[in-house]
Amino acid sequence: MLTPEVPMSHSVAGEPPSAGRRATPLTTAVYSAAEWDLLTGLPGRVIVAATAPGPGRPRRGVAEGLAGLEAVAAGRSFDSDLVRAVVTAIYARHDGQPVPAADGTDLVDLLAACRAVVRLLDRRADPADSAAYRQWVQSVAARVCRAVPPGVFRPTGEPLSPADRRFLDRIGDALGLR
Template sequence: MRRPASGGSPEADPRTLPACAAGYSATEWALITDLPARVIVLAARPGPDRPDPGVAAGLAGLEAIAAGRAFDSDLVRAVVATIYSRHDGVTPPARPPADLVEVLAACRAVIRVLDRRADPADSAAYRQWVQSVAARVCRAGSQTRPEEGSAPADRRLLDRLGAALALG
């Protein structure tokens, strides 16, 4: 990491990150790039009013992340590139399963960062992309239980994510 000359927070090392990430601190970039996976874990987790969505839901989430490579947003493509570049063979520390409150707080934190640093069009594309990741996970989960259709819990989850992502 390098420090800005003014002594502010450390910024991401531009030699190891996509050009669009260079203006973010390492902490900010980690928050932005970790959020899609946290959303997948949350949306694919069964609950009292959500039957187990099955493996297909997690795979749909991974496909939705990969679909970000085709977005017309430098930010989304940079996030996807960062996610896919994490192949250093180091096993990340075990993290407790994402809970709703934690993920919603992370969404709001990311939005604050993007409001300060990102181009408004990139910010909007990122927020829509993260919401689409969750929607694809929920949709895939409901396809494993077609007799039930879309679970009300899935709709509530998507609504709460949309609100936390400031999507209207």
């Protein structure tokens, strides 16, 4: 069964998109809807997993989740068409709509999704866009793990806990950054 492709942002003749239709960046034209959902969903899954408790890792709260959202938004300034398009799609997807409650993201499933994204990007993305996307997703996890909740004093430069370091290392490995 063929998967529908994400529409291109221009017509075949090169005219602007028809009125009332949101233009999709050219970057997205090479991804199927399922592939685009994987790319746009991974940063949120990383935030959920990074804020979830795990062996040696406490449950994190609102401050840490907000740090992850700020890291997602920081993708707007990346020098990568793919990262900027993903951020735009994430924010467009939820404009005016409630964000669905995230079920806990199992770390094994998250790591599998990271590896699937790497395979997808190897097949379809420019190498620079692939590297930028993977580094951006890793930075989302790192910002959550490094966030300091209100009322907690942690000296600047204090190292991450061994459990957080392992978590980030596993994400980095799955994203092909190690």
